[in-house]
Amino acid sequence: xxxxxxxxxxxxxxxxxxxxxxxxxxxxxxxxxxxxxxxxxxxxxxxxxxxxxxxxxxxxxxxxxxxxxxxxxxxxxxxxxxxxxxxxxxxxxxxxxxxxxxxxxxxxxxxxxxxxxxxxxxxxxxxxxxxxxxxxxxxxxxxxxxxxxxxxxxxxxxxxxxxxxxxxxxxxxxxxxxxxxxxxxxxxxxxxxxxxxxxxxxxxxxxxxxxxxxxxxx
Numbered sequence: 500x501x502x503x504x505x506x507x508x509x510x511x512x513x514x515x516x517x518x519x520x521x522x523x524x525x526x527x528x529x530x531x532x533x534x535x536x537x538x539x540x541x542x543x544x545x546x547x548x549x550x551x552x553x554x555x556x557x558x559x560x561x562x563x564x565x566x567x568x569x570x571x572x573x574x575x576x577x578x579x580x581x582x583x584x585x586x587x588x589x590x591x592x593x594x595x596x597x598x599x600x601x602x603x604x605x606x607x608x609x610x611x612x613x614x615x616x617x618x619x620x621x622x623x624x625x626x627x628x629x630x631x632x633x634x635x636x637x638x639x640x641x642x643x644x645x646x647x648x649x650x651x652x653x654x655x656x657x658x659x660x661x662x663x664x665x666x667x668x669x670x671x672x673x674x675x676x677x678x679x680x681x682x683x684x685x686x687x688x689x690x691x692x693x694x695x696x697x698x699x700x701x702x703x704x705x706x707x708x709x710x711x712x713x714x715x716x717x
Contacts, residue, residue: 500517500518500519500520501519501520501521501522501705501708502519502520502521502522502630503521503522503523503524503630503631504521504523504629504630504631504651504652504655504656505521505651505655506630506650506651506652506655507519507630507652508521509651520704520708522701522704522705522708523630523631523656523695523696523701524630524631524632524633524636524696524701525636525692525696525697525698525700525701526633526636526637526639526640526692526696526697526698527640527697527698528640528689528692528693529613529616529617529637529640529641529642531610532613532614532617532618533610533614534614534618536610536611536614536615537614537615537618539611540577540603540615542575542577542615542618544618545618545619545620545678545679546574546575546620547574547575547576547577547619547620548567548574548575548576548577548619548620548621548622548623548674549576549577549578549579549615549616549619549621549622549623550563550576550577550578550579550580550622550623550624550625551579551580551606551612551616551634551638552579552580552624552625552626552634553580553581554578554580554581554582554584554586554587554590555586556586557626557627557628558625558626558627559625559626559627559648560578560580560590560625561590561593562625562648562664562665562666562667562670563623563625563664563667563670564576564578564590564593564594564597564600565667566667566668566670566671566674567597567599567600567670567674568594568597568600569667569671570599570671570674572674572675573598573599574599574620574674575599575601576599576600576601577601577603577615577619578590578600578601578602578603579603579604579605579606579612579615580604580605581604581605582602582604582605583604587602590602609637612637613637613640613641614641616637616638616641616642616643617641617642617643619643619644619678620644620676620677620678621644621646621673621674621676621678622638622643622644622645622646623645623646623647623670624638624645624646624647624648624653625647625648626648626652626653627648627650627652628652629652630652631652631656631696632652632653635647635653635656635657636656636692636696639656639657639688639689639691639692639696640689640692642685642689643685644676644678644681644684644685645657645660645661645662645688646661646662646663646664646670646673647661647662647663647664648663648664648665649663649664649665656691656696657688660683660684660685660687660688661684661688662676
């Protein structure tokens with residue numbers, strides 16, 4: 500068994516009494532920011548907050564948007580994710596009167612996504628289930644300042660280099676944060692990608708595990 504997060508590893512042990520090998524997911528460092536990409540989305544560097552997620556309840560989109568909706572400063576907020584679903588329609592209708600919340604739909608150009616993450620002020624990661632989430636690692640690799648849902652999956656990756664939330668009330672004061680005040684956190688998360696969540700290292704771990712398994716068979 501291979502677990503791609505400590506939380507999944509713990510689940511396998513507690514639920515099935517099975518040991519597993521921990522091998523996480525990975526990301527590539529984003530090293531070529533280009534502010535001209537933002538022109539297509541009519542935003543300016545560091546003057547917007549954002550999230551990227553499937554618009555599903557377990558990703559805590561409504562929790563985040565409830566706080567954003569009550570933001571007294573009405574900071575621009577981008578919601579990126581396919582929204583032509585029943586839940587997406589519900590969210591768009593619920594926050595239709597909030598002009599500072601923009602639903603952009605799905606964006607599948609990785610360079611555009613990385614630039615949007617890089618030039619955001621705050622990046623919200625509401626995922627509450629699953630393993631090592633690819634979009635979280637990509638946000639870290641893109642120098643985002645991350646506000647994440649509080650759970651073992653996110654905490655095991657971000658550690659002390661993020662703010663966490665479970666309710667809209669916990670998010671609201673964070674909307675006043677300024678990215679440039681957290682360069683140490685951003686650099687630390689980038690180092691985690693470089694040193695732990697990089698593909699060459701992960702490929703080596705898979706190769707080692709596969710070879711070990713083969714030795715037990717032959």
